[in-house]
Amino acid sequence: MSDIIKNLEHFGLSTNVARAYYSLLKSNPATGYEISAHAGIPRSAVYNVLNKLESMGLVSGM
Known part of the structure; x- marks a missing residue:
């Protein structure tokens, strides 16, 4: 696991949230499909992860 993801986890992000953000x-x-493929997050979970990032104010939807 990359050091960046580990550092994001230290700020309270779950592994999947940190992977998607990275x-x-x-x-x-990127689309949800692209994020899922690149971050190794199941497609069934990626939209919940993106909603979490949006609720944290780290991303905005288009």
Whole structure:
């Protein structure tokens, strides 16, 4: 696991939330499918993860 994801987890993000956020930092904008594939998050969970990031004010939906 990358050091960046570990650091994000220290700020209270779950592993999937940290992976999705890191994925968006690397390639923004991205679809839910792209984030799922890049971050290794199941597609069935990626939209909940994105909603969590949005509720935290870290991303905004388009």
